[in-house]
Amino acid sequence: MTSLAKPISNRNTTSKLGYRFLQRSKLTLVTTLSLLLSGVVMSDASKDQEIHSSHGIAMHGDLKYSKDFKHFDYANPDAPKGGEIRLASTGGFDSLNPFVIKGNSAAGLISLGQGLLYDSLTTQSEDEPFSQYGSLAKTIIWPEDRSWVTFKLEPEARFHDGEPIRSDDVKWTFDTLIAKGHPQYQSYYGDVVEVLTPDELTITFKFKDTTNKELALIIGQLPVLPKHYWQDKDFTKADLTIPVGNGPYRIKTIDPGRSIVYERVKDWWAKDKAINKGQYNFDTIRYDYYRDDSVAIEALKADQFDVRVESSSKEWATAYEGPQFEDGRMVKTLIKHDNPTGMQAFVYNTRRKPFDNIKVREALGYLFDFEWTNKTLFYNQYTRATSYFNNSELGATGLPQGEELKILNKYRDQLPEEVFTKEYSVPKTDGSGNIRQNMRKAITLLKEAGWSLKGGKLLNKEGAPMKFEIMIVQPSFERVILPFQKNLKRIGVEVDIRKVDVQQFIKRFQSFDFDVMVGTFGQSSSPGNEQRGYWHSTQADNKGSRNTIGIKNPVIDDLIDLVITAPTRDSLVARTRALDRVLLWNHFVIPQWHFPAYRVVYWNKFDFPKDAKTHYFSTDTWWAKDAKQDK
Template sequence: MLAFGRIRLGILASVVLALGLVPMALAGRARAGESHAISMHGAPALPADFAHMPYANPDAPKGGRLVWGLLGTFDSLNPFIVRGLALQQIRGFVVESLMSRGNDEAFTLYGLLARSVETDDVRSYVTFHLDPRARFSDGKPVVADDVLFSWALLRDRGRPNHRQYYAKVAKAEAPDPLTVRFDFGGAPDRELPLILGLMPILPRHAVDPETFEETTMTGPVGSGPYRVTAVRPGASVTLTRNPDYWGRDLPANRGLWNFDEIRFDYYRESNGQFEAFKRGLYDFRNEAEPLRWHDGYDFPAARSGELIRDTIKPGMPQPSEYLVFNTRRPLFSDVRVRRALTLLFDFEWINRNYFFGLYTRAGGFFAGSELSAYGRAADARERELLKPYLAHIPPDILDGSFRLPMSDGSGRDRAALRAALALLSEAGYVLDGTVLRQRATKTPLTFEILVTTRDQERIALAYARDLKRAGIEASVRAVDPVQFDQRRLGYEFDMLQNRWDQSLSPGNEQSFYWGSQAADISGTRNYMGAKDPAIDALIAALLEARERPEFVSAVRALDRTLMSGFYAIPLFNVAEQWIARWNRVERPSTIALTGYLPETWWHRPDAQTK
């Protein structure tokens, strides 16, 4: 239900703000119960009078240009809809949210468009009090009517995650032009106030709901520090810093958004992208290929120090790569088949021969953090949560003794092959000469592995070689990044490589990753098609948790359930961020918990802009 009151709030707000009639209660001190920040668990780390984020340099000089090199292409500047391939950095750089993340904490938000936030102990509602200074880039004030408009628009026409999250609001209303209240109707979701705090705010006066779901090359009107000033379709997007940006002096923004111009250049192919970087055509890259990081930076600029390589160890769960089974396909519907195919992946051989031993791997989805269940026995809270579903949790996953198979590294491990064939036999498959066939129908076990990068192809080809020893024919299909994304979003694949980045405070997005409802909606990240009541129940449990210990137990129980489904083959964990940058770009000495943050960087004043 959308309640606008007895008057048109947008008109009232414009009149009130234009005449400078903002009541002192709105522009002055916070009311009782209001706070400058909100945390998922515990209290915010920074006090109300904090000066700047600890990972930002408040004295960073302004000026210069930062050039990003992105792989792929784009056909839209609207990242809030399913259709098209959009420049994701529009969010944050151009379009702001009500609050901003504190990147040194698991999940804490600080004031941005909303100068304060208010909720109760059970979080049955949340109220945001807007900063009366907030303006869109066209000079129009940001008012409660814009917030209500954005909520309703994204709930009805936005991406699947927006529709899923914002539909949980039972009632939204604006008591005055600078206040918005969302009531949740008793839904047990303690994260929802923070989810709404991260809602992108769009101007009612500049957005047509009827055309919102169409791709566009027109830069949106936002309230953020940058405006879209140039677009070369499929090639580049240029953002220019708004000299009249309303929020430049906010504590959360001090030391951020330092470049006068940011340009995003697109490259269709990864080798060409790297060659462009070596020539200095863009300023930094987050290196994802160990082979390249190990021996690909032996060129003059790297040797002279003109190019800097940073190895950063963030405090988040380690990003992990997986080969994902599409369980919507009948051949992957049996967990015994998925477990057998996991046994046949020779990580030790691939890590030694392709990645110089730089990678490790873990069996779950929260590797290297307290949230991971891999190698840990379930505690009493976990066992209570898992009690209705214990029949589907293998004992070794429950007691923490489960380990991913470790081969002899020869590429021809016979023990793994025997164990895999035994499982496949249980699932109804038998070797017919050199071909593995379904016993009843004689249908051979064959599938396609979809890839888009050189590293993905090398891994897939090595895996296909090992599968061949078991009589399984896996073809490797290499496609360009655009086609790869389209097929992944539409679940048009048998198996592909994917990475899920996790935080220290997983929440509603877990439903988007592997909730039952998401399995049937195009554009979600439930690529494996998981549909398990246990997963849904454990996501609900982590959302209901009020204290950190019970939250950790709920996440670990979810991790055990995901491991038990063998929905994906863990390939490797990335314990470090490998960042290469030209020395014309400088960064703060303090690194955030989340790792590198280009928005905190600046252009060296004595360096020439490329």
């Protein structure tokens, strides 16, 4: 769902290709009769409009890959199979059920679309803005208005226990995830109003209206579970029972909380599909768990696992040295990208005082000295975050213009005047550590919010001091917060730093039990329904949702709907910029920084396509060098 892609081709793969010179009425009649005979369920409104039938579906424009494509460009179809890759995670796990809110599920089980253990109806290509290609589905059918979508399943599709995958499994999965799964599924698929299974290989999803164009794509990302396995079990239970999957790997062994090992399903029914060629090459994938990142880094250098994407600038600058790097046994490399980097920030919980006050939120932002932090702690590696869609065309810049201004003008009396008169910018310093000017600005805003500095303490009108806690899960982040804590203390704000382990962080995060925390909001270059989970009022009190801030704002609700219903790429960009601008001017977070590259460290025993342009870093297309030699 990102736009780092190679240029999209002019190729049109929908059903209208074969009927280009026929009259529209004849096209509709022929297509309708064909679909009715094949069991596709259509609404009356769809019978007089063009029906598309294809191996894939694009959000905007045409598909890059034609029906007869052999493999994705970013995968090597000749990559040898074999060997092992060892990866790492931190904390621990106590569940093999990633679909419910309970427990901390093991790494690798699912991802957006295909994961290791579970397959989905479609899979996303990683070199297009947002296109889905059939995986469990052989054919995708939809009307011009996208009021419904039908998937024709692959007859050969099988679960790992040999049972066939049928439309009843898909419907059971959808119904169960909506009723018993993580709250994100209700948010993500909330506009689905009916699911029909006219035969064992056909399933149709009908939608609430025709404006949510993305829904026909994201419903394809639904992981499909075996009804026969789950129907007599408690789906809400989070335990370590190894489930039946249908993806490229199955679980081989687990050491609860310490490691999980996946083995490649060598007779996987989908291994020769074009979407999978050159991927899932390792015979085994092992995840080992470490207490924290510092322990993991030492384990990596001691050859206890193979690959790490480094998130710390300090560790990147200082930790990866030694003879194994000098002689080439280990490689340290930057893989640059043009993906949206989202927003990393100090996140306010606006459900709690004093963070329900916009002036307080804005004021505290003046006490975070990014310039000093970047120079002193980060070796000047980072760029300050100034958007929820950093590093992309989707971020708001300058003053609103064109379609964006037209949208925002409708809400002018409900928005801060600055939205229209000032370009959004974060507070800046000279990097010397002297922030007196920023302190004065912060105190002025706090006075306007009803706070005053007396006896070295910042007090509200009732005489209660401002005191709050910043929750972190990474011990290394304490060095970033300590200078911020010191600056806050200088204006009378008492701040505690609360370090918690992964399990406690997840529990408090899901129950909104925090004052301020360090958090991230990841983004793609094709934003849509996931924005509802981040910012919509309906998710603010829904524990486990991603609306961690607690936003309840009718303008933002409307802007989210506009993003979801954008009819073209240009309108999507304008509407997303409007949403970004309103989020920024509400000061829901204190923006931190971003970095437009992956910092990758790995043991030099792998190959991978060197010039691949993809949206996300992944080892799915890597292969072991020794496997190549064996072959």
